[in-house]
Amino acid sequence: MNNISHLVKSEDLNHHGTLFAGKVAEWFVEATYIEANLAYRHPENLVCLKIHGLKFVKPIKSGSIVNIKTSLAYTGRTSIMVYGKIYNALKPEDVMAEGFVTFISVDEEGKKQPHNINFVPQTEEEKEIYQKALDLRKNELQGQ
Secondary structure (H helix, E strand, O other), rough: OOEEEEEHHHHHHHHOOOEOOOHHHHHHHHHHHHHHHHHHHHHHHEEEEEEEEEEEEEOOOOOOOOEEEEEEEEEOOOOEEEEEEEEEOOOOEEEEEEEEEEEEEEOOOOEEEOOOOOOOOOHHHHHHHHHHHHHHHHHHOOOO
């Protein structure tokens, strides 16, 4: 698990005066990439395949300090799915957004290659996140 903090500044805001979704997505992908790379350790072979399930729960205002907590959620043969949760640093129970990002291990030509990571959830929190990842994969495969 990894934690990254950001200060929400005026240049990060949208026309509603809240954190711009594009900025959230940028921070989210960066944080989840770091988590995936800490497990994989080959940044040159890791590419983002998909952001899925990024759900905004509450608006984030200027001056807020947000934390992005990440953890491995699921690993396939070539894929690494990472869960991320964005919350208020001063009130950790105040979740503002959460979702998943899938990365793929590729070779020098951009073709999928095995990453050889065998993630087995250990804690109750990891098991819960793993189940959410399985449910998300199942729903996506069924076209929902």
